[in-house]
Amino acid sequence: MADPTTYRPAPGTIPTDPGVYKFRDEHGRVIYVGKAKNLRSRLTSYFADLASLHPRTRQMVTTAASVEWTVVGTEVEALQLEYNWIKEFDPRFNVRYRDDKTYPMLAVTLNEEYPRLFVYRGPRRKGVRYFGPYSHAWAIRETVDLLTRVFPARTCSAGVFKRHRQIDRPCLLGYIDKCAAPCIGRVSAAEHREIVEDFCDFLAGRTDQMIRRMERDMTAAAEELDFERAARLRDDIGAMRRAMEKQAVVLGDGTTADVVALAGDELEVSVQVFHVRDGRVRGQRGWVVERSDNGTDADVVGDFVTQFYGAQVDFDATVDVGEHRAHGESVPREVLVPELPENAAELEEFLSRLRGSRVRLRVPQRGDKKALFDTVVRNAAEALAQHKLKRAGDLTTRSAALTELQEALMLDQAPLRIECVDISHVQGTDVVASLVVFEDGLPRKSDYRHYSIRQAAGDGHSDDVASIAEVTRRRFLRHKADRDAPPPVSGEVGAEPETPSQPRKFAYPPNLFVVDGGAPQVHAAAAVLDELGVTDVAVIGLAKRLEEVWVPGEDDPMILPRSSQALFLLQRVRDEAHRFAITFHRSKRSKRMTESVLDGIPGLGKTRRTALVTHFGSVARLREASLEEIARVPGIGLTTARAVQTALGGGSAPATPEEATPAEAVSGAETPEKTEVSVVSGDAGRGVDD
Template structure:
């Protein structure tokens, strides 16, 4: 545990201007980023008596080894710089308002010739319009089921769409008139796009015009004695009204607003956000995060608004729709909160800059908005209570597991960063490896890595021991190279940085990109999938590289034994041990990650071998064939005429492709698949 007094800046050297500061650990990793109206006042508070600090703050200052800062001219600039640094460095001790789950959205692929409606989770993509997020996927499916009666747009995947286009028959939805069946030409691409655009207009809130239009059509059909059409339009109007009932009006004046409420204790904070557009609640999100220090609700509100709307604006900018449709503004006209942040003027100015017009940031005092805020607050309190009931032991269990690993294996510290490697192959072919990273007992997927093994045996048998040695060497040579780029003697901690850069060379920062290197610091525990031979191979590489601060163990699958270098007998953890469960989870994740990479690599090789040697078929045409049919299996089922429809493929080449696939299939059936 470091002593904060060893890196405390000299008295009077800290400026009194506003700015942003960074704490770094011994590996020069940024572990905390903060902003301050007065840098001197804020930083001095971190070097007070340790017993008076919040436990998380105390852990941060004792983990840090240096502090530095950047002076800015205004607090608005400090807000933006703090957000950028938190996003870039992902400091361990900063609260990150990431969703504890992936919220489903209704996605519309406007960039496709025949746009598709579907439930989607994950990062936003270009050319796709999104509606939501929704609390539950079933809510989207029920809404789709109602609305496709009125807007019969396609909801099938691209593979299903191509298959029905080939067989020239619609799917069940096409037969029951819940899809306009563009796959068989029942409507043209332009007519189908009009249907999709009407669907998007309805979800965007332009509902009255659409219902009035249908009402007028129904009356005209009734006057013309076309009672069948009138009855169908009547049912369509009913379906639209039932869909609207699911989004009840909560604010009668057509308000566009986000309502943010928080509830917490000394350890965790629950955040709930209701998105109100056109007076209706269109989405809801929730977070449970660990409390970072002694900040009160006002400070937490300011931190949340900075992170949340900064990311929302970035996402909106990165997925600008290419077909001319403007995406919804990520910052609404009103942001309603329970407590105003201390620098409310600067936050309001920053939000207005993101939106491009004035944003009203305030506490609702009366009427419907205050009543809705109370509802949001009750949701935050309920979410925190459910989280405590559901995960009462999670934080304690992870901490206990790491402590048990430390005590059982005799480590100097708890293994806060664990890395694990696994090898995957089929009879010595397509040998690959994976490396997964767990920090604080949780997977850190941004640091996962794949390796293609260079020294795989060519006799049909893979040498797992040599493969593990190669991956270990490559991983820690990368670490050594990063350290070599820094000064061999650690420089004294910089006192001030008024230029926006760092004054000292840093092993953890790439000087070319200015971004943190993923592997510039070693793990506390390095796990290999295997027994004594695999562990000894990895340990020998570390000895060769003179790396002494990384513990190595192996986890054998058969009896779940933990092997330590130099020991003739394995370490046996109790079957009910949380430490063993954590090690198993790390090993299984490495195995899953290696298998997925191996399958993709083998699939590419098999695709190439199946079409290898076909006269007149180069890599470009081969890729065009697979892209057109989706897979080699689909291509194998196609006729010569269907293959010849692919641009650049003639009748002779199509016949040669079919013959090659038939011959390859017969060879596979004779030899049998490898395992």
């Protein structure tokens, strides 16, 4: 635990201008980003008596090792820079408004020659029009299914569209008139775009005029005795009205706004947002986050507005304001909030620049908007109550597990970050390792890593102890390199430090390093840490048979009670590492099997190769088999068996089985294959090259 007085800047050196500040830990990692109207006043508050600070703030300042700041011209610039840095550095102590899921939207690719309708999740792209967000993807598909009979726009992917254009035949939707089939030229590009634009106009709320026009066409068709067309128009009108009924009108004036409501206590706050477009509630989103410091509802509103809308529209101050309009459709003309933040004017300017037109922050006082706001408040209170019921047991359990681990292992602090290593192989082949990360008792899949083991034993069997040592060395060599790297070069007071690149997230060291195994594996990992000079990481091993906890230097294992929450947490970590290693090993083995040395053997087709591998279980066992054993496999004759043995042995096989000695049969066996040096990313798709 660091002492804040060791890095506290002299009060006279801190400017009184607006700016953004960053706290870094001892490894140079940014752990908190904040903005201030007066940097000196704000930063001085962090170095008050620790007992008077909010627990989260106290933990942040004792974790930090340095503080730096950047002076800007206005509070709006501070807002923009703060958001950009939060997005870039992902500080662990900043309150983050993140869902446990991404909300679906209906996307219309107006930037293509033949626009397409599809369900989309993710960041917004230029030239694509979005409707939503919706609470469920099925709601979008149901709406599209209803409306494509009226607006038969393309919904297929680029690959399907190209394939049907080549075969000059429409898909099923084209045959049942739910697609205008532009792929075969049934309509031109201009006609198809007109269909898509009518679809967008309908979803944008211009429905009454469209329905009246279709009713006139239906009446005219009936008068002309074209009853088939009149019936089709009647059905289309019914489909459009059913689609409209799914989105009830709540604001009769066609308001486009986001309604933000809060409900919370001293520790947590629930944030709910209703997205109202053209008077209809199109979507709902919610978060429950920790209340930072002793912040008021106004502070929560300010932080939420900055992060939520900044994340939807990547603001670039160097781009002309008008160019943000296409991306700024997610920012409504009006944001209704429970309380105006202190910097409401700056926030309005910030949102206006994101949207490309005027945006207002308002507190609803009366009428329909106040009634809708009260509904959102009730939803926020209900979400907070459900969150407490759901998380109470889980949060208590995880806290108890971490505390028990700290006490049992006599650690200085609770192991908030735990890493675990597991080795996977089949009789020494395709040896791989996994490293999983748990933070605060929960898996952090973005930091998971795969390792391909470089070394292998000469007898064809894996040495798990050596593999554990290799993975430990490779993981902490990365940590040691980052730790020993020269600190960022700081300029003059108020200047942004010159950093060639930000520290990698995986460079963050664990509090506890767990290996899957007993005393030999633990001692191997501990020896590597001693060799590298890493003294601030505790090492233990968890043996599978009796779930014994092994500690370096101890002759006997530690036995935790079966009902212990600490043991349950260690088992979860170990089992997750095992699952992750098995998954990678299977994928690597499958690839090796498809590229097996058996592929090049004359007379050995796919069926025979499968029969051989199924019979012997692996190429390694096949290589050790005698000529007679290979020939006994169904479908494999003596000639083919001799060819297989020759290919696997690396030389010519003897003429008859009797002439082949056991030593000669395996004399040409390959040495263990050198595995390419690589570290493959975990579930989140990121990789670290060590």
